[in-house]
């Protein structure tokens with residue numbers, strides 16, 4: 001079990017990588033399973049999101065500064081995960097399952 005601090009560090013590292021590659025076609029290599037802290041989403045903002053397999057709720061995971069324009073920039077064999085805010089289970093998404101979505105609250 002990772003500490004919340006580590007999960008928050010993961011969020012910042014992923015968002016820094018996303019920011020740095022904004023406007024280019026560079027893919028973000030998700031090489032390993034990456035646990036993320038839960039963020040507080042902003043209504044109307046876009047997020048790379050994860051659907052919970054247990055209860056199907058979709059949770060915003062990482063901010064998409066391109067507002068959906070860049071599509072899904074992730075590649076690799078890793079996955080993103082977070083604790084589902086609805087059911088408390090581990091919600092994980094492989095690269096192909098990451099959802100690009102505007103948070104409507």
Ligand SMILES: [Zn+2]
Pocket residue numbers: 052053054055056057084085086087088089091
């Ligand atoms: Zn859930």
